[in-house]
Every structure is written in structure tokens, then in C-alpha cells.
Amino acid sequence: xxxxxxxxxxxxxxxxxxxxxxxxxxxDVQHGLxxxxxxxxxxxxxxxxxxxxxxxxxxDYARLRPALAVEEGQTVQLGQTLFTDRSRPNIRFTxxxxxxxxxxHRGRSRRLVSIVIDVDPGAAAACTYEAEPPxxxxxxxxxxxxxxxxxxxxxxxLRARPYDAVPDPAIAPRAIxxxxxxxxxxxxxxxxxxxxxxxxxxxxxxxxxRLSQRIFVCARPAARLLDASIAGVSVAEFAGPHPAGLVxxxxxxxxxxxxxxxxxxxxxxxxxxxxRLFAAGQLWTDRIVALGGPGALRPRLLRTRxxxxxxxxxxxxxxxxxxxVTGSVLDGRTTEPHTHYLGRYDxxxxxxxxxxxxxxxxxxxxxxxxxxxxxxxxxxxPPLPLLRALLSGDLDRAQEFGCLGLAAEDLALCSYVCPAxxxxxxxxxxxxxxxxxxx
Amino acid sequence: xxxxxxxPGSWRHALAQLAARNLRxxxxxxxxxxxxxxxxxxxxxxxxxxxxxxxxFAIGAWASGARVxxxxxxxxxxxxxxxxxxxxxxxxxxxxxxxxxxxxLGLACIAPALLVAAAVTAFWxxxxxxxxxxxxxxxxxxLTWLFxxxxxxxxxxxxxxxxxxxxVVIGKHIFGGTGRYIVSPxxxxxxxxxxxxxxxxxxxxxxxxxSWSLVAAGAIxxxxxxxxxxxxxxxxxxxxxxxxxxxxxxxxxxxxxQRGAISARTVGGAVLGLIATAALFAWLGDTAVAQLxxxxxxxxxxxxxxxxxxxxDPTTMPLTRTGRWVYGALIGILTxxxxxxxxxxxxxxxxxxxxAGLCVPLIDAAVMRVKLRARRARAAEIARG
Numbered sequence: 159x160x161x162x163x164x165x166x167x168x169x170x171x172x173x174x175x176x177x178x179x180x181x182x183x184x185x186d187v188q189h190g191l192x193x194x195x196x197x198x199x200x201x202x203x204x205x206x207x208x209x210x211x212x213x214x215x216x217x218d219y220a221r222l223r224p225a226l227a228v229e230e231g232q233t234v235q236l237g238q239t240l241f242t243d244r245s246r247p248n249i250r251f252t253x254x255x256x257x258x259x260x261x262x263h264r265g266r267s268r269r270l271v272s273i274v275i276d277v278d279p280g281a282a283a284a285c286t287y288e289a290e291p292p293x294x295x296x297x298x299x300x301x302x303x304x305x306x307x308x309x310x311x312x313x314x315x316l317r318a319r320p321y322d323a324v325p326d327p328a329i330a331p332r333a334i335x336x337x338x339x340x341x342x343x344x345x346x347x348x349x350x351x352x353x354x355x356x357x358x359x360x361x362x363x364x365x366x367x368r369l370s371q372r373i374f375v376c377a378r379p380a381a382r383l384l385d386a387s388i389a390g391v392s393v394a395e396f397a398g399p400h401p402a403g404l405v406x407x408x409x410x411x412x413x414x415x416x417x418x419x420x421x422x423x424x425x426x427x428x429x430x431x432x433x434r435l436f437a438a439g440q441l442w443t444d445r446i447v448a449l450g451g452p453g454a455l456r457p458r459l460l461r462t463r464x465x466x467x468x469x470x471x472x473x474x475x476x477x478x479x480x481x482x483v484t485g486s487v488l489d490g491r492t493t494e495p496h497t498h499y500l501g502r503y504d505x506x507x508x509x510x511x512x513x514x515x516x517x518x519x520x521x522x523x524x525x526x527x528x529x530x531x532x533x534x535x536x537x538x539x540p541p542l543p544l545l546r547a548l549l550s551g552d553l554d555r556a557q558e559f560g561c562l563g564l565a566a567e568d569l570a571l572c573s574y575v576c577p578a579x580x581x582x583x584x585x586x587x588x589x590x591x592x593x594x595x596x597x
Numbered sequence: 598x599x600x601x602x603x604x605p606g607s608w609r610h611a612l613a614q615l616a617a618r619n620l621r622x623x624x625x626x627x628x629x630x631x632x633x634x635x636x637x638x639x640x641x642x643x644x645x646x647x648x649x650x651x652x653x654f655a656i657g658a659w660a661s662g663a664r665v666x667x668x669x670x671x672x673x674x675x676x677x678x679x680x681x682x683x684x685x686x687x688x689x690x691x692x693x694x695x696x697x698x699x700x701x702l703g704l705a706c707i708a709p710a711l712l713v714a715a716a717v718t719a720f721w722x723x724x725x726x727x728x729x730x731x732x733x734x735x736x737x738x739x740l741t742w743l744f745x746x747x748x749x750x751x752x753x754x755x756x757x758x759x760x761x762x763x764x765v766v767i768g769k770h771i772f773g774g775t776g777r778y779i780v781s782p783x784x785x786x787x788x789x790x791x792x793x794x795x796x797x798x799x800x801x802x803x804x805x806x807x808s809w810s811l812v813a814a815g816a817i818x819x820x821x822x823x824x825x826x827x828x829x830x831x832x833x834x835x836x837x838x839x840x841x842x843x844x845x846x847x848x849x850x851x852x853x854x855q856r857g858a859i860s861a862r863t864v865g866g867a868v869l870g871l872i873a874t875a876a877l878f879a880w881l882g883d884t885a886v887a888q889l890x891x892x893x894x895x896x897x898x899x900x901x902x903x904x905x906x907x908x909x910d911p912t913t914m915p916l917t918r919t920g921r922w923v924y925g926a927l928i929g930i931l932t933x934x935x936x937x938x939x940x941x942x943x944x945x946x947x948x949x950x951x952x953a954g955l956c957v958p959l960i961d962a963a964v965m966r967v968k969l970r971a972r973r974a975r976a977a978e979i980a981r982g
Contacts, residue, residue, distance in 0.1 A: 193633065343633075414976035481625075481632075488631045513627035522639050522735055524776015527914035530637070530857045539972060542916035543965055558969060570631045577635075577642045577911070578776055584629055 184379060185411045187398030191534045191571055195343040195487055197509070199448040199457040201350050206460035209470040211499075212255045212277055214240060216270035217491070218502035219314070220323040221594070224251070224270050232259045237286060237310055237441050240273055249324055252311025254443050254464040256281035263496040271496045274467075289439035295364045296389070298436070303368045310435055314502070315428035318419035319409055320562035321590055325422050333372035333413055335423040336363065338383055339396060341403030342486035344450030346459050346505055348426045349381045351446045355430045356385060358442075362433030363391050366424070376408040398536075400488075406568035407536050415563035425503060447500065451487070453480030453509030466500045468493060468507065476509040483508040488574065489567035489583070521579040525549065534571040545572060548585040556589045639735035639775055642911055645858045646739045649849035650906050654746060656832035656842040659696060661750040662703025664800065664835045666694045678751045680706045706750045707838055713754050714741045714761045721765040725774075734774040740764060743783035743906055746839025747899065747947070748790070749800035756794055760786040780954040781910045784903075788951055791944075800835050808835040809898040809936075809944065812889070830896035837944075843901030850905035859909035862918060863925035867904040870929025871895060878937050886940045894933055900946040904928060908950045913957065917968075920960045927953040927960075 216222055224241040228234060234253045243249040257278040263271040287306065290298070304327050307313040316334075318325035325331065338348045352359050367373050367390040377383050379395040394412060396402040405423040415421050427445060434442040443464045450457040453476045462471050468482050476482070483490040484501040487508050491501065500507065525546055535541040539560050547555035566583030573582050626634050669684035670691040684690050689702045718741045726733040744764050748757065764786025772778040790798045800808065828834075832842030840846070847864070854861035875891035882888065894900065908928055915924045928949050935945030942948070 195633065413979050414972065416976070483632060485630070487633045490630055490632065492627075492632065508632075510625050510632060513625045513632075520732070522776050523773055524912060525916075526639060526642060526776055526911035527916050528642060528858060528911050529854075529860050529918075530635075532918055533857065539968055540917040540965070543961065546916065559965070560972070566630065574631050574633065575635050575637070577637045577639050579634070579638055581629060583631075 182393040182395060184395045184397065187396055187402035187407060187411075187536045189533055189536050190341075190399035190401055191575070192341070192399045193343050193488070193574070195451065195508075197344060197451040197454045197457045199344060199346065199450040199454075199459060199506075201347045201459060203350070203354065203446055203459045203461055206462045206471055206475075207473060208279070209462060209466040210277055211260060211274055211467040211470065212257075212463060212465040213272045213274045213467065213497075213499040214251060214254070214465055215272045215497050215499060215501065216265075217497065219251075220317075220321055222270070222323075226262070226270075228259050228262075228273070230259050230262050233257070234259060234275065236281070236443065239311070241270070243324070246326060248308050248327065249313060250308060250311050251314055252441075272499065274496075274499075287435060287439035287441075290436050292361065292437060295361055295436055296368075298365065298368045300368050303365055303436075306435065307432070310441055312428065312432055312435055312441075315431065316422050316424050317503070319406070319415050319421045319423065319565070320417065321419055321594055322565045323419065325419060329418060329420050331370045331372075331422040332420045333374060333409075333422070334366055334370045335405050335408050335412075335421065336366070336373060336375045336426060336429055337403070337405045337408070337423060338375050338377045338426040338429075339381070339403040340505065341400035342488055342506070343400070344448060344457070344486060344506060344508060345403075346446060346448035349378070349383065350459065352383050352426055352430070354446075355433075356383075358430045358433035358437065359383070359426065360385065360388070360433065361437040362429035362431070363388050365432050365436050366429065367391050370422070374408065374412060376403075376405070378403075401534075401536055401568060401571060404568055406564050410537050410560070410563050415560075417562065421563070425505065427505060445500065446505065448506040449475060449509070450506065451480075451483070451508035451510050453477045453511060462500065464500070465502070468498045468500060471500070472507070472509070479512065480509040481512050483510055488570040521581070524578065525580070526576075526578045528575075528577060530575040530577070531572055534575055541572060545569075545580070545582050545585075548582060548589050549580060551589065551592070553589055553593055557593060561586060561589055562593070642858050643736040643739035643775075645853060645856055646906055647742050649853045649858075650742070650746065650839060650846070650902075651849075653839050653842055653845040653849055653902060653905075655700070656845050657746065657837075657839045658703035658707055659700040660703070660832050660834060660836075660841040661706060661838055662689075662699035662701065663692075663694070663696075663833075665702055665706055665750060666690055666699055667692050680751060703750065707745070709754055710748065710750075710752060710757045710838075711741070711745050713757045714745045717758045717761040718744075718765050721762065721770070725770045734769070736775045737765070740769065740783050743781070743839075744786050746902070747783060747787040747837050747907070749798060749837050751800060752790070752798055756790055756797060760790040763789045776912050778912055779957075780913055780951055781907050784907050784947060784950060784954075788947055791947075800837065812893060812897055826892060826896060830892075834897065836897075837899060837902075839906075840899040840902040843896045846901035846905040850909070853905070853909065858911065859905075860914060860918070860921040862921040863909055863914065863928075864904055866922040866925025866927075867900075867908065867929040867932075868895065868925075870926035871900065871933055872929070874930045874933040878933060882937060884937070884940075887937050891933075894936065898936075898946055899944050900932055903946040903950050907947070908953070913954050915957050915964075916961050917964045919964045919968075920957070923960050923964070924953055924957060927956060 223244040225244045226241045227239045236256045238253045239250045240253050241251050255275055255277045257276045260274045260276045262273050265271045314324050316325050367388055371390040373391040374394045376394045379397050401407045409421050431442040434440050445464050446461050449460050482493050485504045531541045544559035566587050569582040569586055624634055624636050665680045665684050666689050669681040689698045718737045722733050722737045764782040768782030768785035769778050830844050834841040850864045853859040871894055872891040875894050878887040915921050931949035932946040935948055
């Protein structure tokens with residue numbers, strides 16, 4: 159990754175000159191890999207089959223210890239608290255639909271797997287928040303913004319590096335990174351979606367700029383997502399192959415992550431939701447996802463809802479006997495009956511053929527130092543020392559070599575090219591868990 | 598419109614596609630992400646080494662056959678190499694045998710060594726797999742192949758078996774197998790033999806073909822021998838089986854680098870280190886070997902083979918790109934230094950790879966130290982705002 163000298167200069171001057179500067183910088187991500195996967199989605203939004211169930215899944219939230227506020231069979235309203243974070247009770251996870259709690263699935267050691275809600279199609283769209291006039295958005299106090307985000311549950315759209323958990327409202331962010339590009343295989347083009355909701359997107363950015371004076375909208379070059387400048391909001395353009403669109407790449411290009419989780423990030427569709435929440439007073443539960451992959455009958459963008467049941471959504475969309483993945487083929491997750499729902503932060507669904515016998519392709523015990531790693535690695539520090547530290551559980555080295563700014567998705571390409579067949583994402587997750595809670 | 602917007606069709610885009618094509622077709626896998634994995638695995642990477650060294654092997658087999666045919670005609674048979682007898686039996690003796698005959702003779706002399714080495718390594722691999730209840734470790738064909746190619750064609754078969762055993766057991770499995778050993782096991786097996794049986798594991802020199810020992814001893818006039826030098830570069834050289842053609846070895850290295858299996862940095866660093874050191878000695882030294890031009894150092898002995906296929910073993914390579922440059926340069930520097938310091942030593946480059954391999958962790962640590970300093974400076978700059 160090369161931040162051209164003049165761009166670095168711009169960044170430095172932007173931070174030194176203070177918040178009123180709106181700059182645009184271009185970062186050329188030189189190393190990466192765009193994998194061609196069959197079933198590229200058509201970049202036009204189509205309506206989808208209505209879903210009868212939606213769910214919140216525990217696995218979407220890193221480091222979650224929930225305190226449940228509902229029980230099975232109970233009727234819930236859109237935006238009603240389903241559970242809170244046990245250690246930070248002001249962080250609320252709210253219902254993405256009005257209806258009835260159909261089931262609360264628990265896993266090993268009573269870990270929360272999913273809360274499934276039967277959607278009541280007749281429920282009137284609740285409008286429980288005050289609509290702010292557009293001019294007032296830029297004058298909101300940070301406390302008011304935080305309060306309403308926590309109240310509505312939209313706070314959980316934010317995540318913070320390191321650890322990628324929902325941020326603590328008590329820790330001020332150093333910067334907020336808005337991911338408005340997607341370079342993963344078979345992804346939706348964010349410019350298409352933002353084009354449909356441009357005013358909400360701008361309003362959402364305005365609201366976020368009340369939380370931090372350093373908002374980076376990370377986008378493709380010349381995507382022109384902003385139609386006016388907003389104080390404190392800069393556009394960072396990232397050119398090049400995947401992982402140019404991953405937030406880990408964005409953060410590493412513009413900052414350095416330390417032990418405190420204060421590098422926040424948020425997806426572009428959640429920025430739209432925040433804009434709608436403040437400007438219209440409504441909780442926006444739509445989600446536009448890209449359906450793709452070799453098993454998709456008509457790969458295209460679908461408008462569905464947060465946490466949609468994939469069974470309902472994909473009934474007539476995929477061939478029989480496919481593996482359904484929420485997220486991309488590089489960093490998504492396969493689903494099981496209790497987790498057959500759209501992931502909280504996912505904007506794509508893949509239908510993949512079932513895997514053949516891969517027992518012969520398991521990892522070997524050591525590492526192989528081939529140039530393929532450097533060819534897909536966008537960061538300045540070399541990949542292999544970090545990957546070796548992660549595999550061997552050497553936490554000090556892993557931290558020194560830059561694991562704090564990363565999440566499993568950032569290492570997906572390394573696992574893809576690795577001839578020794580290691581799973582570096584899982585190793586990173588283990589290391590981050592151990593770093594967060596020293597034994 | 599931004600220049601980078603035009604990515605498809607640009608050089609960079611095309612290069613990225615080329616790099617992508619270097620990966621074999623991907624496979625969908627079960628379990629955790631990524632659910633798509635490149636099909637390149639430890640076996641395919643190591644088998645690439647076999648493919649890349651085939652031209653070097655073919656030229657080496659031909660050169661070995663030519664050497665055996667000449668030796669058999671010069672009534673060296675009394676020294677008792679069975680290969681001399683084979684040449685006589687096949688009626689392929691003398692310096693004027695057709696090149697196809699020389700190639701066939703070379704292959705016939707090499708085949709038993711390959712079979713013995715393959716049987717021995719396969720036995721040990723199976724023994725370790727069974728006793729440790731694991732899959733058979735990757736890469737034994739590569740080990741066998743490189744080991745045999747680093748031996749002279751006259752090596753007795755029991756020594757081949759002994760060396761292969763040393764390579765697999767001590768060089769590889771003591772450390773935990775592919776991905777864990779610290780120097781190339783094939784190299785270790787050859788070095789073991791060359792120290793334990795230093796008189797047998799040397800190709801007897803002959804005035805008919807140039808070799809490192811003849812040049813080092815001043816037996817070949819090098820100042821006017823551009824033709825000889827070119828012939829040695831192409832492969833008309835008497836040495837170990839795989840090493841006569843430095844050109845074929847370096848072309849094999851280029852292929853491996855293009856496929857992403859090895860680092861061109863190591864090969865480039867080694868060649869640059871060799872040139873620089875040879876020039877330095879030519880300037881400072883006054884012995885015949887010190888005065889030898891870098892082009893002779895490049896084309897003679899095992900340098901090309903060792904740099905292309907042995908030093909670049911993916912298990913033993915440095916973990917950083919800068920480290921790969923340094924490691925390669927160290928090999929080039931040590932090769933010339935050892936050759937100049939001890940011309941009687943049959944091959945400096947293998948010892949150089951061995952020594953440089955032991956420095957790899959040190960090189961990586963030093964490189965990371967420098968890179969981390971730059972990162973810390975950047976973190977401090979950003980923290981200041």
C-alpha cells in the first residue's frame with residue numbers, strides 16, 4: 159500500500175489544521191487479489207420475497223455476554239430491547255421487527271446462538287423518535303447522538319478495532335471509518351445503494367461527525383458519494399484489488415491501532431440507517447444484499463431486511479443442494495438451522511457448491527515462505543512474521559507486528575494463498591481473545 | 598477521471614491477473630472462512646521444483662554421460678567405477694559418442710541412484726508417518742530429486758542410501774518435517790556425504806571437460822577461453838549431476854519465481870553478491886582464483902543450482918522480502934569467499950547456502966527491527982495529530 163507522499167502530506171495537514179477541512183486523499187493499494195467467482199450479481203436492486211422470520215445471532219457480536227430482556231412467546235415491537243451487554247448495560251440490542259419471539263436458541267455453555275422473531279406483517283411501522291430538521295443535524299450534541307443511537311440499538315452498528323466489538327460509549331473515538339466500498343468477490347457496489355439513499359447517507363455522516371471530528375469515508379476513486387462537504391468528514395479513496403475495500407486496510411493506511419479500541423468503523427448501509435433515524439425518526443430495517451455465487455439462479459441485489467431468514471429469502475433463488483453463506487466467500491460464514499439468517503454486518507449472500515473431501519488438504523505443521531503472501535498483503539509490515547507469531551501463539555510478537563488493527567477478514571487472502579493450508583483468521587481470533595483477557 | 602479508475606487494461610491490472618493465474622484453480626472447502634482456497638499446497642509447490650529443474654537435469658545427464666564415455670575410453674576403468682564398465686558394455690566410449698548416446702548413458706548411470714534414493718526416502722517417510730500417526734509429509738519427491746542431482750554420477754549406491762537416510766531423518770524429520778527444518782535436507786545429506794567420504798563424492802577431474810577443480814587449479818587457461826566459458830555456462834562441465842548448466846538452473850529459477858514458488862530476490866541477491874565479491878577479490882587478490890572473473894564463478898560448480906533450487910526451499914527462506922535480498926547476497930558473498938580462501942574445496946556454494954541458512958532467523962529479526970522502528974515513528978506522528 160502506498161500513501162503517495164503528497165497524500166500523506168494532505169492527511170497530516172488535515173489533522174493539524176483542524177476539523178473544518180474536508181480533504182480527499184488517494185491511497186494506492188498495490189498488493190492484493192481479485193478472485194473471480196462465478197455468479198457475479200447484477201448491480202440493480204430488486205424486491206425480494208417477504209420473510210416471515212428475522213433473527214439476531216450471537217456469533218455476529220465479538221465478545222458478547224448478553225443479558226436477555228425477553229422470553230420465548232413474548233410480543234415485541236420494532237426497536238424494543240431484546241438483550242443488553244452484561245458488562246455495559248447501556249448497549250442495547252433491539253428487535254429488527256415487530257412480532258413475537260419464536261425461539262431463543264442456546265448453544266454450548268448456554269451461549270446465545272440466535273433470537274428468532276416471527277414478523278407480524280400487519281404491525282404498523284412504529285415511529286418512535288423525533289424527526290430533526292436537516293439544519294439541526296449539524297448542531298446535535300454528541301451526548302444526544304450517543305443517547306439516541308444507544309436507545310434505538312443502532313449503536314451496535316458501530317464496531318471498534320482492536321477486537322472488533324461494539325465500542326464503549328465512554329471511550330472517545332480517535333476516528334470513525336465509514337466503509338463505502340466493497341472489493342470482496344460478488345459484492346454489491348456501494349455506490350449503487352448509496353445512490354438510492356444519498357440524502358440519508360449525507361444526514362448519517364452529518365450525525366456521525368458530531369461524535370468525532372475525524373470521519374473517513376473510504377470509497378473507490380471518483381465514486382463521488384458526497385454531494386457536499388461536511389465539516390470533519392474526509393473522503394479517502396482506495397484504488398487497487400481486494401483487500402483495498404476492507405476496513406482493516408483503511409485504518410492501517412490512515413492511522414495506527416493501539417490497545418485501546420478507539421478506531422471505530424461502520425458500514426455504509428448503517429450510515430443510511432442513522433440518517434433515517436435522526437432525519438425521519440424511523441428505524442430503517444431494510445438491507446440491500448448482493449446474492450451471488452455459482453448456485454444463485456439470478457445473481458442480483460435484493461432488498462430484504464435486517465436479520466432476514468435465508469430460508470424464506472432464498473426459497474426460489476438458489477439451486478438445490480447448495481451451501482448458503484452469509485457474507486462473502488472469503489470471510490463469510492456457513493449457516494446451520496439456528497443460524498440460517500442474514501448476518502448483522504453482512505451485505506452479501508453466496509450460494510456455493512458443497513465442498514468435496516478436503517481431508518488430504520489439511521494444514522502441514524510448519525510454514526512455507528512463498529512470495530504469494532506478499533503479493534496479496536497490503537500493509538507495510540511483512541506478513542509472514544505476523545502469521546508465524548499468530549500460529550505459534552506468540553502474543554507479544556503478534557501485537558508488535560500489528561495484529562491489533564486486524565480482524566479475521568483481513569487475513570482471508572493469506573489463508574487463500576497459503577500452500578501450507580493454515581487458517582490465519584482463526585489464529586488471529588484466538589490471539590485477540592487472549593490479548594484482551596490475559597490469563 | 599482518475600488515472601487509477603482505468604484499472605482494467607492497465608499494466609498493473611494485467612500483472613495482477615497474471616499473478617492470479619499463477620494460482621491453480623481454487624477449491625471450495627468446508628469449515629471456516631475462507632470457504633474458497635487456492636489449490637496450491639505444499640506438494641504442488643515442491644513439485645514445481647522438480648518441473649523447473651528438469652532442463653538442468655537433462656543437460657546434466659548428458660554432461661555426465663559424456664564424462665563417463667570419455668573416462669571409460671581413457672582406460673580409467675581400473676579405478677573401479679561400475680559406470681565405466683556400463684559404458685564399455687554399451688559400447689559408448691570415447692569423446693566422439695553421439696550426444697544421444699551420451700544422454701542415454703548418463704540416464705542409465707543416474708537411474709539406479711534415483712531409484713535407491715527414492716526407495717530410501719519413501720521408506721523413512723512411511724516409517725515416520727506410521728510411528729507418528731500422521732499423514733505422509735509433503736515433499737519427499739523434491740528431497741530425493743534435489744539430493745541425487747547434487748551428487749556426482751560416480752557416487753556409490755550405498756552412499757546414496759546413507760546420504761538419503763541422513764537427509765530425511767536428521768535433515769527433515771528431527772525438526773518436524775516440511776515447514777519446520779532449518780536447512781534444506783537434500784543439501785544436508787550431500788554435505789554430510791562430502792565431509793564423510795570426501796574422496797568418493799567428487800567427480801574425478803578430466804582434462805576433457807572443464808570443472809571447478811580444473812579451473813581453480815589453473816589447469817584451464819581462462820584468459821582466452823570465452824568459448825570454454827560459454828560451454829561451461831550452457832552445461833559442458835564435469836561436476837555433480839544437476840549442476841553443469843548454470844543457465845538452465847537460472848532459467849528454472851525464473852520459472853519458479855514467475856509461479857510465485859520462490860523469491861526472485863534471493864536469486865538476484867545471490868548473483869549480485871557473487872559479482873560484487875568476485876570484483877572485490879579481483880581487485881585485492883593476487884592468486885589465480887582471486888583473479889577469476891565473476892562470470893566464471895557464476896557458470897562453474899554448483900552455484901546456479903544451489904541458488905535456484907536449494908537456497909530457495911520455501912521452508913528455509915527468510916520471512917521478509919528484504920531478508921530474502923540479504924540472504925541471497927550472503928550466499929553470493931560466501932560462495933566466492935570460500936572458493937578463494939580454499940580452492941581445493943570442491944564446492945563453495947553448498948557450504949555458503951548452509952551457512953547463510955543458519956543466519957536466516959538473525960536476518961529476519963534485524964529486518965523486522967528496522968521496519969518496526971519506522972512503524973513506531975509513524976504511530977507517534979499520528980498520536981501527535
